[in-house]
Amino acid sequence: MKLRLAYIFLLLISVAAYGQVNLALETDKKEYSGNENINVTIVLEINGTSYSQDTPVHLPDFSKFNWVVNGSSSNTILDPATNTSIYQMVYQVVLQPKQSGKFKIGSALVTVNGKIYKTEPFDITVTDKGLERSSAKIPSNDVYLNMELRNSEVYKNEPVVAVLTAYSRDFNNLRRLGSVSLPKQSNVQVQPVSFSKSDIEMNHRNQMSSQVVAVFMLFPKESGNIEIKPTTATVKEDARHLEKVFSNRVNLKVKSLPAGAPDHFNNAVGSFTVDLKTKNTDTQTLINHPVDVVVKLKGEGNLSADLLPKLASSDAYKIYPPKIERSLQNGDRGITGTVEAHYIIVPLKPGNITVDTSAFSFFDPQTKKYVDLGIRKVMLDVMTPEQIEAAKTTMDKVNEYTSTVIDNVSVPMLKTNALEVKPDSPRGLRTLFVNYVLIAVFAVFLLFSFGLYRRWQRRGALVGAQKIETVSEAELRLRKNFHIDLDTQMEYLDRLVEENKYQEYLDELENLLNELELETRKKKGISLITAIEKKSGSQAAENFRNLLQKARIEKYAPVQAHENYLEFQSILKSVLAQVA
Numbered sequence: 176m177k178l179r180l181a182y183i184f185l186l187l188i189s190v191a192a193y194g195q196v197n198l199a200l201e202t203d204k205k206e207y208s209g210n211e212n213i214n215v216t217i218v219l220e221i222n223g224t225s226y227s228q229d230t231p232v233h234l235p236d237f238s239k240f241n242w243v244v245n246g247s248s249s250n251t252i253l254d255p256a257t258n259t260s261i262y263q264m265v266y267q268v269v270l271q272p273k274q275s276g277k278f279k280i281g282s283a284l285v286t287v288n289g290k291i292y293k294t295e296p297f298d299i300t301v302t303d304k305g306l307e308r309s310s311a312k313i314p315s316n317d318v319y320l321n322m323e324l325r326n327s328e329v330y331k332n333e334p335v336v337a338v339l340t341a342y343s344r345d346f347n348n349l350r351r352l353g354s355v356s357l358p359k360q361s362n363v364q365v366q367p368v369s370f371s372k373s374d375i376e377m378n379h380r381n382q383m384s385s386q387v388v389a390v391f392m393l394f395p396k397e398s399g400n401i402e403i404k405p406t407t408a409t410v411k412e413d414a415r416h417l418e419k420v421f422s423n424r425v426n427l428k429v430k431s432l433p434a435g436a437p438d439h440f441n442n443a444v445g446s447f448t449v450d451l452k453t454k455n456t457d458t459q460t461l462i463n464h465p466v467d468v469v470v471k472l473k474g475e476g477n478l479s480a481d482l483l484p485k486l487a488s489s490d491a492y493k494i495y496p497p498k499i500e501r502s503l504q505n506g507d508r509g510i511t512g513t514v515e516a517h518y519i520i521v522p523l524k525p526g527n528i529t530v531d532t533s534a535f536s537f538f539d540p541q542t543k544k545y546v547d548l549g550i551r552k553v554m555l556d557v558m559t560p561e562q563i564e565a566a567k568t569t570m571d572k573v574n575e576y577t578s579t580v581i582d583n584v585s586v587p588m589l590k591t592n593a594l595e596v597k598p599d600s601p602r603g604l605r606t607l608f609v610n611y612v613l614i615a616v617f618a619v620f621l622l623f624s625f626g627l628y629r630r631w632q633r634r635g636a637l638v639g640a641q642k643i644e645t646v647s648e649a650e651l652r653l654r655k656n657f658h659i660d661l662d663t664q665m666e667y668l669d670r671l672v673e674e675n676k677y678q679e680y681l682d683e684l685e686n687l688l689n690e691l692e693l694e695t696r697k698k699k700g701i702s703l704i705t706a707i708e709k710k711s712g713s714q715a716a717e718n719f720r721n722l723l724q725k726a727r728i729e730k731y732a733p734v735q736a737h738e739n740y741l742e743f744q745s746i747l748k749s750v751l752a753q754v755a
Contacts (some may be wrong), residue, residue, distance in 0.1 A: 195222045198232070200283045200294040207301045212243060212423050213270040217283050217294075221262040228287050232266060235281030235296075240270035242383065243319050243342060243423075269321070269423075275303035318343045318352060318410050320422035322403070324393075325507075328428040331398045332444040332477050333540050334509035336368070339389040339406050339422060346375050346384035353409035353417065355389045360404055363427075364394040368505045392505065394477055398431040432538055437547050443537035445476010445509055449484055451532055451551035459556045461563065462525050465728045466555065468518045470497075470532055475511040478503065483516050484532040484551070491528045495519040495728070508540075519728055522557040529554055661751060668747075672740045677729075680740060684726060684747070691751075707750060715750055722746045 197220040207213055219232055251262050272278075277300050282293040318341055325336045343349050352372075357365045373387040388408065395401055405421040412418055432444075454467035472483050480499050488494060495518065503512035522528055529552055536547040664687050671680040688703070695703045708716035722743060729739055 196220070196226060196287045196290075196292055198283060198285055198292045198294055200235070200280070202280065202299055205297075205299050207272065207299065209272060209275055209301060209303055210424070213240065213272065213299070215268045215270060215280070217266040219262075219264040219266075219285060221287060223259050226287050228262075228285065229289065230284075230286040232264070233284040234268070235283060237268070237270055239274075239278055240272055241319070243269040243271050243321055271319070272301040275301045277301075317345065318348050318420050320388075320406060320408060320420055322406050322422040322425050324403075324425055324427060327426070328430065329395065330430050330444055330538065330540050331395055331432050332442045333395070334445075334477055335393050335395075335427065336505075336507070337391050337393055337403070337425075338387060339391075339408075340385055341388050341408070342383055342385050344383055346377065348410070349375055349384060349386045351411045352386075352388060353411055355406065355408045357389070357391050358404035358406055362395065362397045362401055363403065364396060366392045366394065368392055390505075392509070393427065395427060395429040398429045401427045401429055403427055433543065433545075436538070436545055437534070437536040439534040440536050440538070440545065441482060443476065443482045443535070444540060445474055445478065445537060446539055446541070447472060447474030447476065447478070447482075447535075447537050447548075449473075449532070449535050449548050449551055451530070451553050453553055453555070459558060460522060462522050462557050462559050465519050465521050468520055468530055468553065470516040470518065470551075471513060472515075472535075473513045474537075475506050476509040476537070478510040478512065478514060480514050480516075482535075483514055484535045486518050486520070487531040487533060487550075489528075489530075491522065491524045492530070493521045493523060495521075521728075522555060525557050525559050525562065527554060528557050665744075665748060665751075668744060672737075672744060675737065677740060680743075681726060681729065684743070688723070711750070718746055719750050722750070 197218075199218045201216055203214045203216075217232060217234070219228075221228065251260055277298055279296055279298050281296050284291060284293045286292075321340045321342060323338050323340065325338070327335075329335050339355065341349055341352055355370060357367060359365065368390040370389050375384050375386045377384050389406070393403065403425045405424055407419055407421050409417045409419055450469075450471040450473070452469055452471075454469060460466050468486065470484055470486065472478070480501070483499075486494055486497075497516035497518045500515045500517065501512070503510050503514070505511070520530065532551045534547070534550050536545055538545050664683075668680060668683060668687075671677075671683060692703045695701065695706050699706055701709075704716050704719060707719050725739070726743060729743075
């Protein structure tokens with residue numbers, strides 16, 4: 176139970192003038208309505224070490240009230256003016272009236288050094304306003320709900336954590352507590368944090384059991400004093416009957432945000448950072464090729480995707496809708512974690528392109544100041560294929576041609592099980608002997624060839640030298656009479672999709688399309704898309720173009736969906752079935 180520090184401080188000042196032992200009992204006010212809780216505070220102060228408390232503080236008779244919750248705190252301080260120690264104990268109890276009328280709050284008693292100290296009794300008044308509803312909150316199962324805010328004074332849009340605790344004198348009643356319903360009101364956004372029940376705790380002083388049944392977060396949308404509506408929960412009476420219990424109402428003081436907010440302020444309250452980067456570390460990119468740009472918002476407060484800065488539009492690139500990724504958890508001062516927006520942009524112009532975010536600012540409740548982070552930028556060096564080709568060295572081109580030949584030429588797969596030598600085979604020893612003889616002959620051949628090569632070097636001339644074959648000629652020779660096994664290729668692609676190997680699938684799809692393009696140009700002298708259009712019509716060609724475009728974008732997508740790859744396979748099979 177949260178202690179009202181200001182009220183207790185004034186109460187301590189009031190008892191300071193009574194002597195060495197002071198005892199005081201007060202309520203927060205003298206008039207209550209039937210739906211209000213009565214907060215009773217008892218303060219005991221003992222000055223000096225020569226006094227010894229003989230008995231605990233005896234409370235007045237509260238049998239005319241329902242006991243909701245209680246709590247206490249104590250400490251010893253040193254008065255620098257008199258150099259004496261002062262023991263202070265503060266005890267609070269929350270009561271709920273059973274009926275209306277005038278009630279006498281009796282005396283609290285304590286014995287110190289054999290002497291009895293007591294407080295003066297006083298009267299309080301409870302009106303019948305809301306009493307009928309309050310009585311309905313207390314069913315026969317004797318379960319009470321108490322809602323408490325960790326911070327009763329916040330700024331507009333600043334989150335505050337609320338804790339709902341159930342109390343009962345019989346801990347078995349807490350086990351019959353059912354679902355919890357959070358308050359709903361237009362001026363406060365309520366977001367659940369946890370409905371997990373804590374362990375049941377027992378207070379042996381008042382024989383009251385307690386259990387935290389819900390934690391939620393409040394985001395006030397307007398300034399001023401806001402009354403938070405009661406939270407409700409169900410209690411199972413028997414197999415057919417459920418009773419509903421209500422918590423107390425709590426007041427939340429919401430302060431207006433100070434003047435001087437930046438023009439682009441978007442109600443972000445807390446502490447945040449913004450980062451903008453590309454997924455690839457290399458800022459050079461090819462025109463009309465997709466680039467993954469990530470906007471990251473990190474911090475603590477009213478963190479949500481609605482606060483994310485947007486990418487600025489430009490005629491230099493095309494922006495696709497972002498995919499949002501969240502990594503959030505609940506902290507002491509609000510929601511903490513990160514929210515990321517993964518954008519796919521396609522550069523439309525060559526040259527240096529700047530990608531900007533919208534400006535971002537937030538209000539920091541700790542420093543009570545606005546923080547303007549401005550905009551974030553990332554530079555892209557967009558090049559055309561001709562520019563990239565011109566920048567390559569001769570060695571880069573040779574390596575690229577060689578890699579293309581190696582990657583795109585299929586190597587026949589041999590059945591090696593025909594060459595397997597079984598241990599129990601009668602031909603096993605003979606086969607091994609033949610293999611060793613072949614290895615020896617091959618070694619002799621290598622030595623003889625090496626000797627001829629050294630002899631040729633010494634003579635300085637080549638006999639019957641053959642013309643050196645270029646990379647292009649080797650590529651044409653290797654692709655002569657080349658044929659693609661589409662059935663095997665499609666089976667392999669299907670297996671990659673089933674195993675969720677999406678990156679390998681995209682690479683293999685790119686290789687297959689390159690092979691089909693080369694074979695079509697070799698056999699028919701036209702491009703693959705032209706061949707599709709001539710044989711199957713313009714719609715099939717358009718489907719194939721869409722497949723190519725989606726595959727390029729998916730290769731750089733931050734989150735890869737399985738459904739997209741199933742769609743790729745369906746389109747690919749449909750198009751190739753018409754072309755084959």
